[in-house]
Amino acid sequence: MNVSHSRSAEPASGGARRRSEDTRSAILAVARERFATDGYDRATIRAIAKDARIDPSMVMRYYGNKEGLFAAAVSVDLSMPDLAALPRADAGQALVTHFLGMWEENEVLTALLRVGVTNSAGAERMQSVFRDQLVPVARAVCPDPEQAAARAGLCAAQLLGLALTRYVLRFPPAVGLAREEIVAWLAPTLQRYLTAPSP
Amino acid sequence: MNVSHSRSAEPASGGARRRSEDTRSAILAVARERFATDGYDRATIRAIAKDARIDPSMVMRYYGNKEGLFAAAVSVDLSMPDLAALPRADAGQALVTHFLGMWEENEVLTALLRVGVTNSAGAERMQSVFRDQLVPVARAVCPDPEQAAARAGLCAAQLLGLALTRYVLRFPPAVGLAREEIVAWLAPTLQRYLTAPSP
């Protein structure tokens, strides 16, 4: 509650930056790791604080409570490419490639998936990412915009399923596939979900 | 440890069945529900015992510890159909249809998925179900048996992704799809993953 955000626009470079900014971001970094590997419940405030080499009470002072920490740690920007600017037939391939890059870039998406499965706040956040960032892209490519949500849902199912088996459950066959193989297999699927006439 | 299994072949019908058998199975039933809706950590022994209207210590006496309860509650038999007995071109459709039935039949698969994401024992169990029940079926259909595991992995990604978005995360578009629509969309995908020449 009494977290003070009352600083006016820090100079980004040179100036004597407050130490707290470093610890704040250090907390976020280790929190992301913990949420990604342990899920919400097992990612305890104490464990996160220990990783960040500070006292658990600091986490509370900076982020209010555990929910606040999670909200701050896991904010997803898929930075989706504009599929409408591509040749229509390349949409599927562009989508898989982009997603694979996002998943391997950092652990935020893994954290979100692990938490979303057991924690309702996490699930809602996943849903908002889907609604605000994936569906609009589908709307730009789909033949009938009214079907955009359903088609985006099918794409999400395929992409999240791959992420689940590969990055979370670590099924050996899913882990063993090379990126190009995944793209080659999934691109036609997504292409069909996005642009094929509904069956 | 001192759980006594030392009874000799009960008469299955009519006879005065031990009360304990009823409570044992009642525990399993509510445990499945709890694991399915709450995941491993939040499905506490106390909550399960309360649902079953017994004392938490009874759960311990019957199943040793929480791990043992989970192992007993979540045992999955996919009872896969013999895809080799079907026309080759129907494999994909048969697979989706069968899976949708399994997921909606009871909550065991939901429980397994929710637990597998955050609990390592659950993840290993998922892996063994995949390896022992799905891969063999793929092996019977795939052109090259050496690729069976990889192709089964792709199918698992698609099927688990659908289950994730529809039964766990409850994305509205995934929930809104009718069963026939899902079959129509996914069957060609699985068919390709199973039988198409590798790209």
Add this chain to the structure above:
DNA sequence: TCCGGTTGCCAACACTCGTTGGCCAACGTC
């Protein structure tokens, strides 16, 4: 030099968890 805010740690609270051991009542068998 002083002084107010910032940064941090420590100790504790209230709670829940899995787990244990003892006690009690009912029951079937001799």
Add this chain to the structure above:
DNA sequence: GACGTTGGCCAACGAGTGTTGGCAACCGGA
């Protein structure tokens, strides 16, 4: 009727949780 077995509850332990308040050290501006 005595007795061991079985099914069940109660009370407690020890560990771990999120969370809180107080207190010491530091630092920058007056």
